[in-house]
Structures are given as structure tokens and as C-alpha cells.
Amino acid sequence: MNQPKLRVAAVADIHYGKHSRGALHDLFAKCSQQADVLLLCGDLTDYGLAEEAEELIVDLRSAVHVPIVAVLGNHDFESGQPELVRKVLEQAGVTVLDGECAEIEGVGFAGVCGFAGGFGRRMLNPWGEALIKQFVKEAIDHAVRLEQALAKLQTEKKVAVLHYAPIRATVVGEDPEIFPFMGSSRLEEPINRFRVSAVFHGHAHNGALEGKTATGIPVYNVSMPAVQKHAPNDPPFRIVEV
Numbered sequence: 001m002n003q004p005k006l007r008v009a010a011v012a013d014i015h016y017g018k019h020s021r022g023a024l025h026d027l028f029a030k031c032s033q034q035a036d037v038l039l040l041c042g043d044l045t046d047y048g049l050a051e052e053a054e055e056l057i058v059d060l061r062s063a064v065h066v067p068i069v070a071v072l073g074n075h076d077f078e079s080g081q082p083e084l085v086r087k088v089l090e091q092a093g094v095t096v097l098d099g100e101c102a103e104i105e106g107v108g109f110a111g112v113c114g115f116a117g118g119f120g121r122r123m124l125n126p127w128g129e130a131l132i133k134q135f136v137k138e139a140i141d142h143a144v145r146l147e148q149a150l151a152k153l154q155t156e157k158k159v160a161v162l163h164y165a166p167i168r169a170t171v172v173g174e175d176p177e178i179f180p181f182m183g184s185s186r187l188e189e190p191i192n193r194f195r196v197s198a199v200f201h202g203h204a205h206n207g208a209l210e211g212k213t214a215t216g217i218p219v220y221n222v223s224m225p226a227v228q229k230h231a232p233n234d235p236p237f238r239i240v241e242v
């Protein structure tokens with residue numbers, strides 16, 4: 001029997017600041033009305049402060065009546081206290097994934113922030129200075145944690161939730177000089193191997209909205225500025241049926 005589709009609303013790079021309360025209340029309400037689950041794909045706060053996350057949860061609490069799944073983004077690490085940002089979100093009932101998974105109405109979600117390092121044959125390799133090796137190790141660690149989260153899911157349908165991009169196609173539109181800082185192909189391998197149904201990421205504010213992995217899995221860049229730029233007359237989030 002075919003499983004009924006789950007409507008996923010997704011947005012990233014909302015960058016809530018200390019005075020952002022109310023800013024995206026109506027957008028969140030629309031997501032909640034139109035979807036069965038809301039994904040927040042990182043850069044939820046601007047400077048990674050608990051006060052900023054507090055502003056955000058006021059809006060989420062009043063506007064959203066469906067489950068919320070989130071990953072943190074690089075901005076959420078800026079103040080060196082991502083665990084506090086996470087705690088505030090969790091207090092409001094948000095499921096924050098950092099190498100973990102969750103199941104909602106029979107669909108599995110595996111999430112991790114991801115990291116940089118570039119794409120394909122031009123990916124940074126762990127060679128030379130210790131710092132370069134450490135940088136690459138960080139990217140590999142995120143890919144491994146994504147893999148572990150996917151491996152735990154027993155569901156037929158699996159969704160990957162990331163901040164950084166797993167493929168080059170959805171960062172096209174950014175300055176080519178910063179492509180290597182937008183994501184890492186290392187994240188793509190587990191996505192293909194576990195035959196994920198869809199991938200959502202943010203971070204590429206100027207990127208393209210859609211791409212596919214090497215095995216044809218759809219990848220959606222839901223960075224709010226990018227969605228706004230490509231569809232200025234629509235509300236800046238994506239709805240995808242999984």
C-alpha cells in the first residue's frame with residue numbers, strides 16, 4: 001500500500017536577531033497551515049545567542065502547530081554556545097538534529113549541520129598541514145554522523161536535513177570563489193547510499209533552488225534569501241511532498 005505523502009515546509013537562514021520577534025510570525029503560520037512538518041535548515045539565529053533563539057521561539061510557539069525539525073547553521077555557532085541555542089529551541093518543542101534522527105508520520109529525518117570543503121574532484125583533501133587535515137576531518141565527521149543517523153532509520157522514506165550543501169548545483173549563483181565554503185561532496189555519499197527521498201539545506205543565500213545528486217536524489221536549497229530572489233511574489237519557503 002502506498003504511504004500517504006507528507007507535506008514538508010522548509011526554510012533556512014532566517015537569522016533571528018535580538019529584536020526579531022514578530023518578523024516571520026506570518027510566514028511560520030503559513031508553513032503550519034500548508035504543511036505537516038516544518039524544517040528549519042540552520043542559521044536560525046544571527047550570532048548564535050540564546051536571546052536570539054528566545055525571540056524565535058516566541059514566533060514559533062504562537063504560529064506553528066505542526067512538528068518542527070531543525071539543524072543548526074554556522075551562525076548558530078558564532079558565539080561558541082550552540083548548546084544554549086539548541087536548549088532554547090528544544091524547550092519550545094523543536095527537534096534539533098545533530099547527527100540524530102527523528103520519525104514523523106512514518107517519514108524519517110536525519111540531520112546534521114554539515115561543513116565546508118568543496119565539491120567533486122576539487123574537494124579539499126587531508127594532505128599537508130595539520131590544520132588542513134583537521135578542517136577535512138570536520139567535514140568527514142559530519143558526513144559520518146549523517147550516515148549514522150540515516151542508518152538508524154527504519155522508515156522507507158528518509159529525508160536529509162542539512163545547513164551546508166551536499167552538491168555543487170545548488171550553490172551555483174554564489175561567487176565561484178566561495179563555492180568551497182558552501183558545502184562538501186562528502187555529505188552526498190551517504191545520501192545516495194541510503195536512497196534518501198529528498199535533501200534540504202540552506203547556507204547558499206545566493207544559490208540555485210534545486211539540484212540532484214549523482215543518483216538523481218532531489219536537493220532543495222531553502223535559504224530564505226535565495227527563495228525570495230527566485231520567486232519574489234511567493235512566500236519565501238518551500239513546500240515539498242515526500
Ligand SMILES: [Fe+2]
Pocket residue numbers: 013015043073075203205
Ligand atoms: Fe545564512
Ligand SMILES: [Fe+2]
Pocket residue numbers: 043073074075163202203204
Ligand atoms: Fe550559513
